[in-house]
Amino acid sequence: MSTQAPAPPSPAPGGPAPAGDVPLFYRRGFRRLLQQGLYVAATALLFWYIYDALNLREFGFGFLNDPAAFKVANQWLIDVDGVTSSRIEMYLVGVWASLRVVFVAILLSTVVGIVVGVSRLSSNWLVARMAMLYVEVFRNTPLLVQVVLVYAIFLVGAPIIQEVLNIGDFAFLSNRGLAIPWPVPDAGWWGAPDWFVGVWVALLIAIGAVAMTVRRQRQVRERETGQPHYANRWAFGIFAVGALVTFIVLGLPVSIDRPYVEGTRYLEGMVIRPEFAALTIGLTLYTGAFNAEIVRGSIQALPRGQTEAANAVGLSAYQRMTLVILPQALRQMIPSITNQYLNVNKNSSLAYAVLYDDLFRVAGIIQNKAGHALEMFFVIIVTYMLISLVISALMNFINARVTRVGV
Amino acid sequence: MRLPSLQGRRLVSALLFAGAALVAGAVIGACTSDEDQQQAQAVEQQTQQDQDQPAAQVSGEPRGNTIQLIQDRGTLLCGVKQTQPLFGNRDEDGNVTGFDIEFCKAIAAAVLKDANAVEYVDASDASTRFELLADGQIDILIRTTTITSSRDMELDVDFAQTTFYTGQGFAVRKDSGIDSTSDMANASICVQTGTTTEQNVADHFTDIGLDYEPTGGLSQDVAAAFFEGRCDVLTADASDLASRIVVRDNADDYKILPQIISKEPLAPGVRDYDSDWKDVVNWVVHGLIRAEEIGLTQANVAAMASNPPNTEVARLLGVPFEGGSVSTLGFEVVDAQFIQRAIAAVGNYGEIYDREIGDAIPRDCTLNALARPLPSEAVDCGPGEGGIMYALPYR
Numbered sequence: 154m155s156t157q158a159p160a161p162p163s164p165a166p167g168g169p170a171p172a173g174d175v176p177l178f179y180r181r182g183f184r185r186l187l188q189q190g191l192y193v194a195a196t197a198l199l200f201w202y203i204y205d206a207l208n209l210r211e212f213g214f215g216f217l218n219d220p221a222a223f224k225v226a227n228q229w230l231i232d233v234d235g236v237t238s239s240r241i242e243m244y245l246v247g248v249w250a251s252l253r254v255v256f257v258a259i260l261l262s263t264v265v266g267i268v269v270g271v272s273r274l275s276s277n278w279l280v281a282r283m284a285m286l287y288v289e290v291f292r293n294t295p296l297l298v299q300v301v302l303v304y305a306i307f308l309v310g311a312p313i314i315q316e317v318l319n320i321g322d323f324a325f326l327s328n329r330g331l332a333i334p335w336p337v338p339d340a341g342w343w344g345a346p347d348w349f350v351g352v353w354v355a356l357l358i359a360i361g362a363v364a365m366t367v368r369r370q371r372q373v374r375e376r377e378t379g380q381p382h383y384a385n386r387w388a389f390g391i392f393a394v395g396a397l398v399t400f401i402v403l404g405l406p407v408s409i410d411r412p413y414v415e416g417t418r419y420l421e422g423m424v425i426r427p428e429f430a431a432l433t434i435g436l437t438l439y440t441g442a443f444n445a446e447i448v449r450g451s452i453q454a455l456p457r458g459q460t461e462a463a464n465a466v467g468l469s470a471y472q473r474m475t476l477v478i479l480p481q482a483l484r485q486m487i488p489s490i491t492n493q494y495l496n497v498n499k500n501s502s503l504a505y506a507v508l509y510d511d512l513f514r515v516a517g518i519i520q521n522k523a524g525h526a527l528e529m530f531f532v533i534i535v536t537y538m539l540i541s542l543v544i545s546a547l548m549n550f551i552n553a554r555v556t557r558v559g560v
Numbered sequence: 561m562r563l564p565s566l567q568g569r570r571l572v573s574a575l576l577f578a579g580a581a582l583v584a585g586a587v588i589g590a591c592t593s594d595e596d597q598q599q600a601q602a603v604e605q606q607t608q609q610d611q612d613q614p615a616a617q618v619s620g621e622p623r624g625n626t627i628q629l630i631q632d633r634g635t636l637l638c639g640v641k642q643t644q645p646l647f648g649n650r651d652e653d654g655n656v657t658g659f660d661i662e663f664c665k666a667i668a669a670a671v672l673k674d675a676n677a678v679e680y681v682d683a684s685d686a687s688t689r690f691e692l693l694a695d696g697q698i699d700i701l702i703r704t705t706t707i708t709s710s711r712d713m714e715l716d717v718d719f720a721q722t723t724f725y726t727g728q729g730f731a732v733r734k735d736s737g738i739d740s741t742s743d744m745a746n747a748s749i750c751v752q753t754g755t756t757t758e759q760n761v762a763d764h765f766t767d768i769g770l771d772y773e774p775t776g777g778l779s780q781d782v783a784a785a786f787f788e789g790r791c792d793v794l795t796a797d798a799s800d801l802a803s804r805i806v807v808r809d810n811a812d813d814y815k816i817l818p819q820i821i822s823k824e825p826l827a828p829g830v831r832d833y834d835s836d837w838k839d840v841v842n843w844v845v846h847g848l849i850r851a852e853e854i855g856l857t858q859a860n861v862a863a864m865a866s867n868p869p870n871t872e873v874a875r876l877l878g879v880p881f882e883g884g885s886v887s888t889l890g891f892e893v894v895d896a897q898f899i900q901r902a903i904a905a906v907g908n909y910g911e912i913y914d915r916e917i918g919d920a921i922p923r924d925c926t927l928n929a930l931a932r933p934l935p936s937e938a939v940d941c942g943p944g945e946g947g948i949m950y951a952l953p954y955r
Contacts (some may be wrong), residue, residue, distance in 0.1 A: 223758035224765075226773045236766045313789035328790055329748060417736075417792050418746055427790070428775065508750075508777035508785060518776070521755050 216523045217241040225510045227426050240519050247515030251501050258436035258497050266444020273449045291442035300435030304507040307427040314417045332412035335423035360395035364388040428509035440493050447489045451482035484555050491548040495541050626699050626837035627893050638664035639683035639698035646803040646917050647704050656680040659916040660702040662906045670844050670898035675905035690715045701829040717829040718838050721845040725927035727820035728760045729798030734815050748773045750782040750791035760822045797824050806920040836893045847899035850951035851908035858907035865900055876954050
C-alpha cells in the first residue's frame with residue numbers, strides 16, 4: 154500500500170474511469186491517501202502518548218529481581234520460599250497456581266457440558282428439566298457470585314478443624330480443606346534409582362507402539378468384516394495394563410502417604426484447599442452451563458436424518474449417540490468450546506474473591522509493595538494472552554484433526 | 561511530584577492505547593513502515609522537548625486556600641471510612657460514627673463554628689482515597705491512613721498530627737493456646753492485603769525461624785474466613801483487628817496478642833502545599849490532646865472559658881485572662897476560639913477515645929496514652945510501655 158500512497162492523483166489499478174472533472178475530495182486516490190494519512194497520524198499519536206506516559210515514570214522490569222519478601226501457600230510440586238526468592242519467581246508460582254485451576258476447570262467443565270447437554274435432549278422429563286434448571290441457574294447468574302457462594306458454603310458448611318470429618322481414616326474434610334492420601338516418592342524422583350525413570354519411559358514407549366499397532370489392525374479388520382473390534386478400548390487396555398505391570402515389576406517405589414490431623418493442621422497427604430476448590434468448582438459449574446448449551450445446539454444442528462438413519466439401521470440409543478451423533482456434533486462445537494476455554498482462563502482471575510493466590514493476586518501483592526503498576530499490568534496481560542494463545546493453538550490443532558476427515 | 565489522579569488516568573489510557581496500538585501498529589507496520597519511522601523520530605524529538613520542561617506544574621505552587629473554600633461552602637467535606645466499626649462506620653440508620661468522625665466534627669466546629677456542618681464523603685475504597693483528596697472532592701482525609709514516607713513524598717498528600725498509633729498485630733481464638741508468634745509454627749494465617757502486611761509477617765517469621773501457611777485477601781474477606789475457622793490467626797493493623805472482633809456476638813472468644821510487628825501511625829491527610837489548612841488541622845488535634853493533659857473537658861470547657869484559671873487555658877480557649885486582651889496565637893485564618901469550640905463539640909482526646917473506642921482497644925500504657933497524664937490518672941506501666949500522646953505548646 155505504501156507504494157500506492159505517494160501517487161494520489163492516478164487512479165488505483167483496475168479502478169473506474171479517469172478522474173477528469175471529479176472533485177479532488179471524491180477521487181479514489183485522494184480518498185485512499187487521506188485514509189492512510191489519518192491512520193498513520195492516529196497511530197503515531199497513540200505511540201507518542203504511550204512513549205510520553207512511559208517517560209514520565211521510571212519504566213523497567215528491574216524491580217522483579219528484588220526479593221519477594223512474602224509467602225504464598227498452595228504450592229504443588231514446587232516449594233518456593235518467598236523470603237529468599239525473587240518477585241518474578243513468586244509471580245511464576247502464581248502463574249502455576251492459575252494454570253492448575255484453568256486445567257482442572259476446563260477438564261471438568263467439558264465433562265459437565267457433555268453430560269448436561271445430552272441430558273437436556275433426554276426424553277426423560279425429569280432429566281431434561283433438571284438439566285435445563287442447572288443451565289438456566291448457572292448461565293444467568295454472575296460467576297463472581299457463584300465463586301464467592303461456593304467458597305462461603307465451604308467455609309460455613311464444612312466442619313471446623315477441631316470437629317474434622319474423618320472419612321474412614323482415609324480422608325479428612327474440614328473448612329481447612331480436603332486431605333486425601335497421595336503417592337509420595339520414597340527417594341529421588343518418584344523414589345526410584347535414577348535409571349528407573351529412563352527404563353520405564355522406554356518401556357512405556359514400546360508398549361504404546363504395540364498398542365497403536367493393535368489398534369490399527371483392529372480398525373482395519375473392523376472395516377473389512379463389519380464386526381465391531383473395539384480398537385480404542387483394546388489399545389487403551391494394552392497400554393494401561395502394560396504400564397501398570399512394568400511399574401510393579403520395576404519395584405513400585407512409591408508409597409501412599411495417608412493424611413492425619415494434628416492440632417489444627419493437616420499433616421502429610423494431599424490437601425485440596427477450599428480456595429482452590431471454590432474457584433475450580435465455580436468455574437466448572439459456570440462454564441459447564443455454557444458448554445452444555447453448545448453441546449445441545451451442536452446436536453440439534455445436525456440434520457434429523459442422522460438420527461432417523463441411525464434408528465433405521467437398528468442402533469441403540471447409546472450407540473446412536475456415541476457412534477453417530479456426538480462424533481459429528483463434536484466437530485461443530487470445537488470453535489465455540491474454544492471460546493469457553495479462553496473464558497475459563499480469563500475468569501480464573503476471580504481467584505481474588507476467594508483468597509486464592511493466582512497470578513493476578515500475586516502480582517497485586519508485588520505491586521502493592523513495589524509500585525510499577527504499568528509494568529506489572531503489562532506482565533499480567535502478556536501472561537493471560539500467552540495462556541490463551543496456547544489454549545487456542547491446542548484447540549485449533551484438535552479442530553484441524555477432527556475436521557480433516559470431512560463429513 | 562505529580563498528581564496521583566493524573567498518573568491513574570495516564571495509566572488507564574496508556575493501557576487502552578497500548579492495546580489499540582498493538583493492533584494498529586501490526587496493520588500499519590506492514591504497509592507504511594517509512595512513514596512510521598519518520599513519525600517515530602518526530603515523536604522522539606517531541607518527547608525530548610517535553611522533558612526539558614518541568615515535568616509537573618504542581619510542584620511548589622500554592623494549591624488554593626482550603627479554609628476559604630470550606631468557609632465559602634459552609635460545609636466541611638470529610639473523607640471517611642464507612643466500613644470499619646470504631647473508626648468510621650455507617651450504622652443501619654445511615655449515621656456515620658467512629659473515632660475518625662469525631663475529628664471531622666472537631667475541625668468543622670473550629671473552622672465553621674458548627675460541628676454538624678460536615679458532609680461525610682465515602683472514602684472506604686483504599687485505592688482511590690488519595691485521589692479523592694487530590695481531586696478536591698474532599699477537604700480532608702480522616703480514614704485510618706498510615707503515614708509513610710513514600711505516600712508523603714509521592715502522593716499529593718500532607719499528613720497532620722497522628723490521631724491514633726497502631727501496628728500490625730495478631731488475633732487468635734482464646735482457646736487456641738497461642739500467646740505469641742512463637743506458638744504459631746506451621747499455623748494457618750489469614751493475612752489482610754495491605755501495602756506491607758504480607759511482608760511484615762514474612763519478615764517476622766523469618767526472624768523467629770518459623771514457617772506458616774498464609775491465606776490472603778481483602779480485609780473483610782480474610783476476617784470472615786478467620787471467624788469461620790479457616791485460619792488459626794488473623795493479622796492486620798491491631799486497630800482493624802479490634803474493630804472486626806468487637807462487632808461480633810462472640811467477641812469474648814477472641815483476643816488480640818500484645819505483640820505488634822510494625823508501626824502504623826494513623827493521621828489526617830490534607831493536600832500538599834496548603835500550610836494554613838494543615839496548621840489548623842494540626843493544632844486542633846494538639847488542642848484536643850492538650851485539653852486532656854490539663855483536664856479541660858466537654859463538660860467544664862464553658863465554665864473554664866468564662867473564668868480561666870491561668871493564662872495558658874485562656875490562650876487555648878481564646879478568652880481574655882483577668883481583663884487582658886485575647887491572644888490570637890497568630891491564627892489569622894480562624895478566630896481565637898477555634899479550639900474552645902472543638903472541645904465543646906467533641907470533648908478532649910481522652911473523652912473521644914473513651915466514647916468511640918473504649919475497652920475495645922485498651923488505652924492504658926499503649927502509645928495512645930498521654931505521655932504526661934494528669935497525676936490523678938497516671939497508671940503504672942511495665943518497662944518499655946507508655947504513651948506518646950504529647951501536645952505541642954500553645955503560646
